[in-house]
Amino acid sequence: MLVQLITSYVASAAFGILFNVPPKTLVQCGFIGMLGWALYISLSDVGAVLVVSTLAASFFIALLSQVFARLFKTPIIVFSVSGIIPLVPGGLAYDAMRLFVEGNYSLAMQSAARAFLISGAIAIGLIFSEVTNVFFKGPKLKRVSAERAE
Template identity: 60%
Template sequence: MVILEHLMTSFIAAAAFGIIFNAPRQSLFKCGIVGMLGWIIYMIMYLNDMDAVLATLLASFVVAVISQVFAKMYKTPVIIFSVAGIIPLVPGGLAYDAMRNFVQNDYNAAINLAAKSFMISGAIAIGLIFSEVINQIIRNARLNAGARRMR
């Protein structure tokens, strides 16, 4: 039952942010799917005792790959799927807890939470960038192979 709640919540969050970011109406369901898959990857890794930062890195990489596939399939910009799909992975609650601890003068806990929040945010960025770099390498290899055949 808990897994179903996670599936539904992550789907709704990603689709709702698609609405907020003015994604085309026909892509909202796909945005929800991307966010849901990213969150499930994260949850599977995290529940199997993987560090939250590494689980987030893997999940954001998967979100970026699926976003690129959907963008190509549906002839839509990648950013529509990747931004909405990343939303469930953003460490908003962790950042909130860090700020709350700062306000309550519990600096040790605040710094630990803030550091973890920054690392998770960095893992999201690295996952997105790594996916795009691999995509560019593959695209350039295909272009070069096609150019060699033309000679």
């Protein structure tokens, strides 16, 4: 598992370089990707369905991204995009396309459906995190606005 953690750290930080994130945040981008991958692997090892593991890991990555964005006064997207990279099912999507080209349509459809479900779980995890953030911050913002109006 240590090799996977190191690899996910390097992948997230390297994507941060490609994504042109501020150099001071590269370490944090790698750290977020590594922690998200650790959660994903841990849940998968205890028998959770891959889609559920991906959903939980992407939610966790997005929450961490919000915390790090506040700490380092950087946009959330800097951390969330780099941190999500280890979860993206690129290999699975490639296999689905390869199976289509080879004419093995039933396996191709299964692989494509899995890739689609995992991608959807990533998107839903990111959205749930933002909804959670708004839910907990919403009343405070409204209260401050109402106090200023008085």
